[in-house]
Amino acid sequence: MASATASISATSIVPRDLKAVQIAAVRHLEPSISTSTASNAPSRRRWAAARPLRAVEPGRRGEAVAAPAAAAAAGAVVEGEKRREEVDEVVDYEKLAAELENASPLEIIDKALERFGNDIAIAFSGAEDVALIEYAHLTGRPFRVFSLDTGRLNPETYRFFDEVEKHYGIRIEYMFPDAVEVQALVRSKGLFSFYEDGHQECCRVRKVRPLRRALSGLKAWITGQRKDQSPGTRAHIPVVQVDPSFEGMDGGIGSLVKWNPVANVEGKDIWNFLRTMEVPVNSLHSQGYVSIGCEPCTRPVLPGQHEREGRWWWEDAKAKECGLHKGNIAQEADMLGTNANGATAISSVNGTPDIFETEAIINLSRPGIENLLRLESRADPWIVVLYAPWCQFCQGMEASYMELAEKLSGSGVKVGKFQADGEQKPFAQEELQLGSFPTILFFPTHSSRPIKYPSERRDVDSLLAFVNALR
Numbered sequence: 001m002a003s004a005t006a007s008i009s010a011t012s013i014v015p016r017d018l019k020a021v022q023i024a025a026v027r028h029l030e031p032s033i034s035t036s037t038a039s040n041a042p043s044r045r046r047w048a049a050a051r052p053l054r055a056v057e058p059g060r061r062g063e064a065v066a067a068p069a070a071a072a073a074a075g076a077v078v079e080g081e082k083r084r085e086e087v088d089e090v091v092d093y094e095k096l097a098a099e100l101e102n103a104s105p106l107e108i109i110d111k112a113l114e115r116f117g118n119d120i121a122i123a124f125s126g127a128e129d130v131a132l133i134e135y136a137h138l139t140g141r142p143f144r145v146f147s148l149d150t151g152r153l154n155p156e157t158y159r160f161f162d163e164v165e166k167h168y169g170i171r172i173e174y175m176f177p178d179a180v181e182v183q184a185l186v187r188s189k190g191l192f193s194f195y196e197d198g199h200q201e202c203c204r205v206r207k208v209r210p211l212r213r214a215l216s217g218l219k220a221w222i223t224g225q226r227k228d229q230s231p232g233t234r235a236h237i238p239v240v241q242v243d244p245s246f247e248g249m250d251g252g253i254g255s256l257v258k259w260n261p262v263a264n265v266e267g268k269d270i271w272n273f274l275r276t277m278e279v280p281v282n283s284l285h286s287q288g289y290v291s292i293g294c295e296p297c298t299r300p301v302l303p304g305q306h307e308r309e310g311r312w313w314w315e316d317a318k319a320k321e322c323g324l325h326k327g328n329i330a331q332e333a334d335m336l337g338t339n340a341n342g343a344t345a346i347s348s349v350n351g352t353p354d355i356f357e358t359e360a361i362i363n364l365s366r367p368g369i370e371n372l373l374r375l376e377s378r379a380d381p382w383i384v385v386l387y388a389p390w391c392q393f394c395q396g397m398e399a400s401y402m403e404l405a406e407k408l409s410g411s412g413v414k415v416g417k418f419q420a421d422g423e424q425k426p427f428a429q430e431e432l433q434l435g436s437f438p439t440i441l442f443f444p445t446h447s448s449r450p451i452k453y454p455s456e457r458r459d460v461d462s463l464l465a466f467v468n469a470l471r
Contacts, residue, residue: 093257097238101264106135108239108261112222113141116257119219119249121146123211124172125292128270129224130164131262134279136222137168146173146214150206151182152294156284163280175210182206192296199297206294208399215246216459220257228266237263244392252456253393352389354419355398360405362416366427369418372443373431373450381471382414382443383463384450386428388421391437397458404463413471442470 248256288300420428440453
């Protein structure tokens with residue numbers, strides 16, 4: 001499969017007057033998106049007569065053959081380069097989110113595609129995310145689509161993917177999990193370990209890491225998150241934000257922008273829109289499935305049940321996230337504010353779930369870290385993260401740090417963590433060089449002074465390079 005940076009799919013270059021008609025028609029549907037206004041939207045059959053630029057020969061889907069399309073595309077490339085130069089400017093995304101709070105999904109997606117061009121892609125999960133593709137199609141701009149194939153999806157979902165590709169004349173770029181990692185997980189724990197020890201490990205291998213690879217080739221992505229999907233974790237998502245969990249192609253915190261154009265749209269209105277526009281939908285929806293994920297972890301919901309109750313139904317209903325949107329999880333610490341260097345307030349928040357939980361990472365107590373600090377000659381070198389469970393940047397590096405621990409297992413380098421918020425923070429600031437969360441320290445075998453990791457890059461390769469340079 002092509003890399004995440006490769007062009008995935010592009011809509012036809014719609015003539016400017018037709019684009020205006022399409023946008024005006026859909027805006028007439030919003031925000032209520034009522035099916036009663038279906039007659040106001042031009043039918044896809046009428047569009048076909050006005051869109052000769054996507055004519056495709058059988059067996060060569062995705063190749064535009066009309067000369068005008070090439071000229072239009074060339075102009076779009078020039079405009080896109082200008083827009084990408086503008087993207088490099090510093091943008092206040094909190095302010096932009098406030099400005100777009102009452103905008104329609106069509107307007108938000110149009111703004112996102114205009115700003116980021118080929119450096120943004122739609123994350124398509126095989127459920128009602130097809131609405132995002134429809135909105136992108138209506139803008140008349142080229143767009144890209146990717147999806148995560150975990151290897152455990154329903155047959156109906158795979159058929160749905162094919163329908164969507166044919167309907168829009170696009171190619172979806174599929175991201176797959178690493179075969180070696182899947183093999184190791186299944187051989188050590190079996191095919192259904194997630195029923196016994198939680199779904200996070202399986203999702204990390206099959207979804208989170210493939211997503212990280214996809215996003216590393218982008219500057220922004222578009223998701224189908226809605227506030228009403230999961231009140232416990234998605235109630236406060238903005239329509240656009242700096243991604244708190246993942247990094248983009250430029251690397252480092254703040255290098256990826258996340259667009260959530262349907263954040264303020266209710267599920268019923270999404271479905272009215274899909275019916276009005278007569279787009280393909282997953283056949284599982286007609287069997288009682290609402291939120292659709294992997295086959296072993298998804299089941300239909302009964303009347304009156306919330307849609308997320310069909311996902312990981314054996315777990316706590318208040319925190320049903322697989323890790324793709326972990327930065328959403330609302331913590332009381334978010335209300336405490338941050339200081340200039342990004343560290344949050346001193347007091348720890350009771351009840352916040354711990355992070356970096358794996359057998360490969362040693363949880364150091366205060367006496368433990370003090371002992372490690374006093375040793376002038378250690379049997380093994382250590383790498384230790386000073387963290388706060390509620391810190392979004394700590395949460396954002398959780399997967400990479402856990403992967404680092406797995407890679408260093410058996411290498412002679414010990415991997416540890418020390419919770420340095422609350423009453424431990426003054427000690428960590430004075431003795432452990434804590435400036436902001438997370439702070440990463442390397443304790444060599446023959447030095448009493450730990451070495452602080454200086455970079456904002458917290459991907460596993462950068463961390464491993466740091467360790468290998470000092471071990």
